[in-house]
Amino acid sequence: VSLLTKLLANALVVEKQPIMSSLPQRPLILKTKVQFTVTVRFLANLPEFKCPIKAKPVFDKFRGFDFSRADCKVLDVDTPGGGLVAEFGHMSIKDKRHPKSKGTSEPFSRLGVTEELHIIKFVADFQHAGLRCNIEASSLPLVVVSSTNQIPSAWASVMWYNMLCTSEPRNLSLFANPPPLTWKQLSQVLSWQFLSVGQRELDEHQLSMLREKFVDNPDDPIHWNKFSKNESAWIWIDGILDLIKKHLVDLWREGFIMGFVNRKRTRALLQEKKTGTFLLRFSESNNDGAITFSWVEHSNGETHVHAVDPCTKQELSVMSLPDIINHYSLRAKKNMTMNPLLYLYPDIDKDVAFGPYYKSSGKVKDGYVVRRLMPVTLMSVSFLPSPPPSPPREIPPMDMDMNMDTDMDINPDQLIQDLFTELTYLQNATISE
Amino acid sequence: VSLLTKLLANALVVEKQPIMSSLPQRPLILKTKVQFTVTVRFLANLPEFKCPIKAKPVFDKFRGFDFSRADCKVLDVDTPGGGLVAEFGHMSIKDKRHPKSKGTSEPFSRLGVTEELHIIKFVADFQHAGLRCNIEASSLPLVVVSSTNQIPSAWASVMWYNMLCTSEPRNLSLFANPPPLTWKQLSQVLSWQFLSVGQRELDEHQLSMLREKFVDNPDDPIHWNKFSKNESAWIWIDGILDLIKKHLVDLWREGFIMGFVNRKRTRALLQEKKTGTFLLRFSESNNDGAITFSWVEHSNGETHVHAVDPCTKQELSVMSLPDIINHYSLRAKKNMTMNPLLYLYPDIDKDVAFGPYYKSSGKVKDGYVVRRLMPVTLMSVSFLPSPPPSPPREIPPMDMDMNMDTDMDINPDQLIQDLFTELTYLQNATISE
DNA sequence: ACAGTTTCCCGTAAATGC
DNA sequence: TGCATTTACGGGAAACTG
DSSP states (O other), X not given: OHHHHHHHHTOEEEEEOGGXXXXXXXXXXXXXXXXXXXXXXXXXXXXXXXXXXXXXXXXXXXXXXXXXXXXXXXXXXXXXXXOEEEEEEEEOEEEOOOSSOOOOOTTOSSOOGGGOOBOEEEXXXXXXXXXXXXXXXXXXXXXXXXXXXXXXXXXXXXXXXXXXXXSSSOOTTGGGSOOOBOHHHHHHHHHHHHHHHHSOOOOHHHHHHHHHHHOSSTTSOBOHHHHHSSSOHHHHHHHHHHHIIIIIHHHHHHTOOOBOOOHHHHHHHHHTSOTTEEEXXXXXXXXXXXXXXXXXXXXXXXXXXXXXXXXXHHHHHHSOHHHHHHHOEEEOTTOBEEOOOOEETTTEEHHHHHGGGOOOOOSEETTEEOOEEEEEEEOOSOOOSSOOOOOOOSSOOOOOOSSOOSOOOOOHHHHHHHHHHHHHHHHHTSOOO | OHHHHHHHHTOEEEEEOGGGGTSSSOTTEEETTSOEEEEEEXXXXXXXXXXXXXXXXXXXXXXXXXXXXXXXXXXXXXXXXXXXXEEEEEEOEEEOOOSSOOOOOTTOSSOOGGGOOBOEEEEEXXXXXXXXXXXXXXXXXXXXXXXXXXXXXXXXXXXHHHHHOOSSSOOTTGGGSOOOBOHHHHHHHHHHHHHHHHSOOOOHHXXXXXXXXXXXXXXXXXXXXXXXXXXXXXHHHHHHHHHIIIIIHHHHHHTOXXXXXXXXXXXXXXXXXXXXXXXXXXXXXXXXXXXXXEEEEEETTEEEEEEBOOBOHHHHHHSXXXXXXXXXXXXXXXXXXXXXXXXXXXXXXXXXXXXXXXXXXXXXXXXXXXXXXXXXXXXXXXXXXXXXXXXXXXSOOOOOOSSOOSOOOOOHHHHHHHHHHHHHHHHHTSOOO
């Protein structure tokens, strides 16, 4: 009997829920009122087991959650290994608390919902050799959420738990007094997230920039509150994971996105490079995941590093980043345009890197002339000489119309010079970090 | 007693459901499993009514739908008029049919769900002067849907019913054998839809274009199947209503959108006008609602009318139509740009019409140079002379880089000429309607 | 296979509770 | 009042079901 108990205690529990299609590979999070499937696997099928064994899933009732349906099921023979298995489909969790008596019960006094750890238990009763056996198996700790907006925090808990508690017994009260993680541990989990979402881990420079968000010294412990609470760095990182998943998988996998570089380092890196060199970095202020590009320009013996406002998910769903880079233009009142992006840092030709991802679009479709949205930075009418100290105008600069300007006999070098001079002027007019 | 019955039979029924916020003013459509509120109003409160009257909502059980909750309620005194009223909140409809026995029952044999007309009845029992009175009131016919994608069809039914049956008795089997509508009737309902959504009715030209979608002769009857069945014109019109609601209310209200003009008429109208005159029309092929602009250009004694591919809702949610018009550019390899849109038909200066709706956007934000997505039509490198008969290339034309072309000493007139020549070339290369 | 119909569920917004 | 948590439901897609 003790053997049986041991075998069943080692049972595997697998959950599948559509929630995982949102950000993939996020098991151990269940959403209330959403269907999922649990499977209990009994690793051996001893010949003595003649009678059918019935298992029943049970949810801990700590908080008032319970299964909406939890029927007994007979364990079937697993095809390849010969083990015993039962799959419980169309299960879901309901909050059974009455609107009035929703007081959190014991183990979770001061914890947030996403810090509560729950388990699914399986109980089986059967007779063996005249003995009544009562055995149990339980899942890994789960987090139960009621809305998708809780998933990032819930996943933080799952990661933290699994870095700390890899062996039994389960400590469901871990977050009542959460131990810290070393940077070595945390950086590993973080890197795995990028591997899982974007098929590429974080390199040492990226990790080093992230480290600064948590601790000054690589040896300092990182506390749970610093990681996951109020306006935490994790929420920012998770927004970027989602951005990669939805719009940047290819570029991330190829390693074209440095991503985690602050402005200071961006400047330092680009300054050394030739005009037109650029790099891609994630916005540090946008918590929903956004990406931007910076490029360097040398002229008149001066060096300038320019930054463009970040591309949001909404914009990327209209035009992909490779296309944005391909079509980005500076545009002056002279109605001349120029793409300042030439080489991906350190010196990869832009088209070599991104060319395979440009979306070709015909010129004509169903008799229409094709119009595309193009990323453009507009320059104002007259910024030279001696720019007026007025703040940036609120009136959008007029496009040129049919009556084209007549001063078109400028030379190309002068145009480039003018464009950059204005960029510099604009940049100086703002507070930089 | 017959007086009482009459009074209650005239009761008003009002439904409120969040569904109405999707497209507003679409009452008489209820979605299963979504909460709504019904109010029954008894128009008089005779002094003899001493005892409280209880009313109870009842759903016709034709199809297996029923209320999830339908408690009795006592009629209260209505504040201003002195009438009796009861409001039933948090009601919802559930499909009680067993997954096995979902056979449609009698009155709806061959009808689609959105052609089934249901009513909510209110029944009240009370004693008056020793007599037991059993009275009823019922709502206008309702359509019950299970998904928002059924709303356009459902609304078609509601409109059709209400054009035909303005008086009692209710004919719930109307769509078993639906009578036709005259164009006069239909055009009126359609016009009301635009009034309701966009605060402006359809004018005679717009109606005349729509009429051609239904009948050749204004006196021909319009049949239900022509209006609402398979790939019907109504679904197309409804997509445009939604487009107006979400992105074009202002422009529609101002009358800047001709909208319903076919290509032939577009050409005829614009040909007479000066170069740069344009008009806005709805895409006739996109069923989800899309809008495009066409403009005229005279050069070399030839006249060309150009059409741009339609703007979808997704694009409009990134940039509004006034901004798209304001920033639209033709762009040549010379990297010179030009906006061909000057006058809204017949001769309104573009900025006079749309200027108030341009969104100003600063040049700099948080130290970033602001980048905008701009609508641009790209021209290919060399289209002159004697354009090669090859099909439009699949390779997107390369943007210019820092190494600007050296042939910049062209004159503006020549550029304009070149741009239009290519447009004409492109247009001729495709099959036009 | 297929179309009409319903369910499922994410993501946003609003409501609710504490 | 503010924050944490839950509910509501539109919209797109998948699943159902005859």
